[in-house]
Amino acid sequence: MKLNKGLVALFLIDILIVWFSIGSSYSFRFYGDFPAEYRLQMIQYAGISTIGFGISFYYFQLYRRAWEHASVEELISILKAVVIGGVLSTAVTLLVLPERVPISIVVRSLETVLLLVGGYRFITRIIGIRTNRNAVDPVLNNVLIVGAGNCGTLIAREIRSSALGMKIVGFIDDDLKKYKMHVLGIPVLGTREHIPSVVKEKDIKEIIIAMPSASRQQISEIVAICKNTGVKLKMMPRLNDLISGKVSLSKVRDISVEDLLGRDPIKTDLDGIMNYVHHKSVLVTGAGGSIGSELCRQISRFEPKELLLLGHGENSIYTIEMELRKTFPDLQLKTIIADIQDKERMNSVFDECRPQVVFHAAAHKHVPLMERNPTEAVKNNVFGTKNVADCADEYGVERFVLISSDKAVNPTSVMGATKRIAEMYIQTLNTSSNTKFVAVRFGNVLGSRGSVIPFFKQQIAEGGPVTVTHPEMVRFFMTIPEAVQLVLQAGSFASGGEIFVLDMGSPVKILNLAEDLIKLSGFEPYEEIDITFTGIREGEKLYEELLTDEENITATQHNRIFIGKPSEMNRSHLELEILRLQRVVADGSTSIKEIIDQIVPMYEVVS
Structure with a gap:
């Protein structure tokens, strides 16, 4: 089986991080001049940790993840892999080494491994996002998202990670607590009443309504405001898609005539009749x-x-x-x-x-x-x-x-x-x-x-x-x-x-x-x-x-x-x-x- 050179390089970087973390921890512990008897322990601890962290990193699939799309789930997997790897390595040292590794060294090395392993991967993600943005057509359509809730943020993430020629300028949300706050680093520019001025000021080309749980009347009111701005409208249609995790740009649809009628769908309970x-x-x-x-x-x-x-x-x-x-x-x-x-x-x-x-x-x-x-x-x-x-x-x-x-x-x-x-x-x-x-x-x-x-x-x-x-x-x-x-x-x-x-x-x-x-x-x-x-x-x-x-x-x-x-x-x-x-x-x-x-x-x- 042909090895993936990128994954091999990532594994070697992780091992170097483990060695550096242990070496720097010993150095800090003894202010750069630690006794000779600890040098052998450091080498043995580094060797055991190489195996322990390697097994833990592999088990938690740190080499099977697309880090350019990393999220909270990947951060948690790094935390688990580092903690388990550190505990496993420390447990082995207690069994095989004559002297116990100082607890301050164990803790400091764990902190350094976590910081560097996680930091390196998320730097990769940031570089990937910037690369994608630079690869996009230089003419970007400014997009305004109405709804800064779960659905809106999921749509924003997908737009930002996809080379679609779209730039999210801001959110609109009727929750006054969110006004002037930032979601994913994107500002909430106001409530629905601010839509016309925001469209004009920010040169918005497209509005996406991401409010799948809103009533038909609420949607109709927002559409009535948006339709006079002269920009194209799209919307996320169903709450079920949000619950089932199907929110994506492929689910965003054009505004339909039903959205203009201003009434909720007629609900008829047919089961009993x-x-x-x-x-x-x-x-x-x-x-x-x-x-x-x-x-x-x-x-x-x-x-x-x-x-x-x-x-x-x-x-x-x-x-x-x-x-x-x-x-x-x-x-x-x-x-x-x-x-x-x-x-x-x-x-x-x-x-x-x-x-x-x-x-x-x-x-x-x-x-x-x-x-x-x-x-x-x-x-x-x-x-x-x-x-x-x-x-x-x-x-x-x-x-x-x-x-x-x-x-x-x-x-x-x-x-x-x-x-x-x-x-x-x-x-x-x-x-x-x-x-x-x-x-x-x-x-x-x-x-x-x-x-x-x-x-x-x-x-x-x-x-x-x-x-x-x-x-x-x-x-x-x-x-x-x-x-x-x-x-x-x-x-x-x-x-x-x-x-x-x-x-x-x-x-x-x-x-x-x-x-x-x-x-x-x-x-x-x-x-x-x-x-x-x-x-x-x-x-x-x-x-x-x-x-x-x-x-x-x-x-x-x-x-x-x-x-x-x-x-x-x-x-x-x-x-x-x-x-x-x-x-x-x-x-x-x-x-x-x-x-x-x-x-x-x-x-x-x-x-």
């Missing part, structure tokens, strides 16, 4: 979509007897299947490639699989696309829903949950109107069925396919402009996991016929969202990244609503879920109108939008 899927056969349509796939993830935690993943796109179904098989290896899964518009295929699926609970998430949801393709919206959102709902009724499904949309309220779009017809149909079906039919209505979800947020980010990455339809456009937002938790919770409240409405929080102005995203990316809106207005697209409206004028809201056991009770509908009349829709789709003799207008009185045909 998910008995309606436990050991049941559960079917999720649209299982490859944003909402459908998250439904599958969360339902899987509650041990359904079998989870049926139904979708039209094979790639998306394959992706969620592979994820679930890896995460839940004992889960009974069945993947079904099928089109909900195919009634015979739906009958076959229900006859073979006999689901007990159905979550119907399959739908066409893109407003402008459906406005240009109304036939497809009707075929999928109306006829497809009717096919699945009729099968649920016929095959004795216990519970049917329709994923609806706030665009079904006073709809101005084909997509919204078709979702409203779907709601109306399952409510009329509920009046004569043993199945509990309910709908859950909510607004936009962050990160879903076709969502405005990824679109804005792409436009910013391309240098702009960012396109907003109208300066007064507002929307409700919720994360996908939050929405699905509330859907599952609402499903537990079902007695049949309800439309559950999710409290989406305060509406967000899309223009403000675009401006914030540009600022958080380190650019100035209208100067470095322009914002242009393209006009409201077909079918869109400025403000979304969650209830129609006829619906009276009723509270539930959950403070974020409400029930809208619509007026009674005539089932035979609705079925007749749907038959008319089917004829129009088949022969195209009449405008589909005109028929929709007759079914949904709130919908207005825009010529």
Whole structure:
């Protein structure tokens, strides 16, 4: 085995340190003129100590440590190695030497070995840090860390030990006791109120928020201060990463839209209410979509007897299947490639699989696309829903949950109107069925396919402009996991016929969202990244609503879920109108939008 020359040199330096420490200790003990009989003892003690310290240093792995990254742990290992080595050497001398080594020499030699062995290694660390700093690109980005706690100091250490072109200028912390103190030699420059002045004074290029235990509201307040500084923001996301020791620069992420919403994530305790899927056969349509796939993830935690993943796109179904098989290896899964518009295929699926609970998430949801393709919206959102709902009724499904949309309220779009017809149909079906039919209505979800947020980010990455339809456009937002938790919770409240409405929080102005995203990316809106207005697209409206004028809201056991009770509908009349829709789709003799207008009185045909 080839010896590492560096480690051999380090070992020889340690031995020289041991010899020097013993020699200097004898010299101090006798003021430089010690008796001849002690000279032999010194040589013998040095020889024994060479072996004793050598064994102890090796045992405590002093030659297997990267001293350029040394920390308190390495300091403790040096202390243990020196003390044990000294005790071992002294014990041997008591056994083999005729005269006891003076205790003052033992103590002084231990002190000197500890000082020189530790000092030499930490000098190596300091030289390594300075070498890394000098090796960095001469153009350094000044970085400000918000949070001078454990997470902030860990991030600071990693930045300082890595050649990343970053220079930590200071910390920001709301703890007044830390103000003007130094952490790792880095000054705490003030509280959050000082951020704008510090950024300007110190020419900060990037801010890292290292407060993983802070509430969403606290983060939002800090982000609101930082976003007007014109520098790029990043943050350490989770407290779990701090606890598990995973804090590193790779975990630091860009500020997300969730951080801008200013509210803590909705917390729903599903454990006590998910008995309606436990050991049941559960079917999720649209299982490859944003909402459908998250439904599958969360339902899987509650041990359904079998989870049926139904979708039209094979790639998306394959992706969620592979994820679930890896995460839940004992889960009974069945993947079904099928089109909900195919009634015979739906009958076959229900006859073979006999689901007990159905979550119907399959739908066409893109407003402008459906406005240009109304036939497809009707075929999928109306006829497809009717096919699945009729099968649920016929095959004795216990519970049917329709994923609806706030665009079904006073709809101005084909997509919204078709979702409203779907709601109306399952409510009329509920009046004569043993199945509990309910709908859950909510607004936009962050990160879903076709969502405005990824679109804005792409436009910013391309240098702009960012396109907003109208300066007064507002929307409700919720994360996908939050929405699905509330859907599952609402499903537990079902007695049949309800439309559950999710409290989406305060509406967000899309223009403000675009401006914030540009600022958080380190650019100035209208100067470095322009914002242009393209006009409201077909079918869109400025403000979304969650209830129609006829619906009276009723509270539930959950403070974020409400029930809208619509007026009674005539089932035979609705079925007749749907038959008319089917004829129009088949022969195209009449405008589909005109028929929709007759079914949904709130919908207005825009010529």
